[in-house]
Amino acid sequence: MLGLLRQCHRPSRDIFSQFRLFSTSQVWQVRRDQKSNIRIPSKKAQAAKTRRKAAIAAKKEDHYEKLPLLDAIAVLRAVEVANPNCCYELFVKTEIKNGVAVPKGRVNLPREAKAKAEDKILVFAEGRQAEEAKKAGAHIVGGPELIEGILSNRHRATTILCTPALIRTITPKLGRFLGPLGLMPSDRRGTVTDDIAGYISRLHATSEWRADRTGNIRTAIAVMHFPVEDVVKNVRHFLASVKRVTGNTKDIEADRKSKAAGSKPVTNILKVMLSSRQGPGIRISDY
Missing domain, CATH: 3.30.190.20 (Ribosomal protein L1/L10, rRNA-binding domain)
Known part of the structure; x- marks a missing residue:
């Protein structure tokens, strides 16, 4: 019985004795040296590469x-x-x-190809300017109380106008919501204005x-x-x-x-x- 145990025990020793003991080698150091030697192109070389790509694209355009x-x-x-x-x-x-x-x-256009789609206009205005907007043909007119309706999609419009007096009030809540949609009023686009009636009249003609x-x-x-x-x-x-x-x-x-x-x-x-x-x-x- 002891002989059998010794026979079963000896192979296990041989197996463990054959395992290789790993240790740190110089391979990692070589890879680090290779990374450090990677050449980073200069700005001049990058500009030359961009010009070459533009020249190739221009040649392709000439074929059309x-x-x-x-x-x-x-x-x-x-x-x-x-x-x-x-x-x-x-x-x-x-x-x-x-x-x-x-x-x-x-x-x-001098001669329209299709019938113009009707714009649904929402105006942030109060007082006399709100009355002028309603007379000019705005569909929805109001003050900051319209903000929640816009966020909940209860008020939908293709064009949104705002007076300079209210733009700072509506921007914190509507800026991120209307900005990606291209509907946020802005001075650059002319949708923040005191002449609401004049802007609406121009909308109807374009x-x-x-x-x-x-x-x-x-x-x-x-x-x-x-x-x-x-x-x-x-x-x-x-x-x-x-x-x-x-x-x-x-x-x-x-x-x-x-x-x-x-x-x-x-x-x-x-x-x-x-x-x-x-x-x-x-x-x-x-x-």
Whole structure:
């Protein structure tokens, strides 16, 4: 019996004796030295790399065929000859950078392609200004008591205006809620004003356009049976509004206003395309 126990016990000793005892080695030190020797590119090298990428992107852009606006309209009219009520669709790609607001504006086209959507206007005003807002056609008018209704989605509006006297009252509670939606009143957009009636009258005469989070703007710009001159006027008028909002305009008065309000970063317009329901997307060269 003891012999059996010794036989069973001896292999266990052999097994434990074969285990390797690990110890610290120089491998970790080598890896640390390799990390310390990693080369960090300088600002000059990073700038050169950025220029190379921009040059490669510019070469790719040259491969795409671009047409003047009149030629693009002629191509789409030929494609949609059996659909006279089809709409031209305008696509504008803008470059969205960190810390830059999404482009948003209003425009009054010379000839509307579609019926204007009715704006639901909410106004923060009190006293005489509240009465003027109601007479001008505001749907919801009130003071700070409207805040809870907005937070609970009981009051929904497409445009929110506010008087300078109430903007500090509503900002702490509504800033984070309305800001991401693009509805928070601000001096830069002109939605914080004492001339509530005048702003509402301008709203009724214009339609709003807005880019999405990636900077893409899409709109129905004209109908296929419109004369070519009307289509061109609509496109030029809409692009002028986009350029003015994004800082690409060459208007002297607009530049003076922007300088007076403070330096505003320019949002680059990367491309403009015109398309239709069955037609191709054609890049415009003369925008």
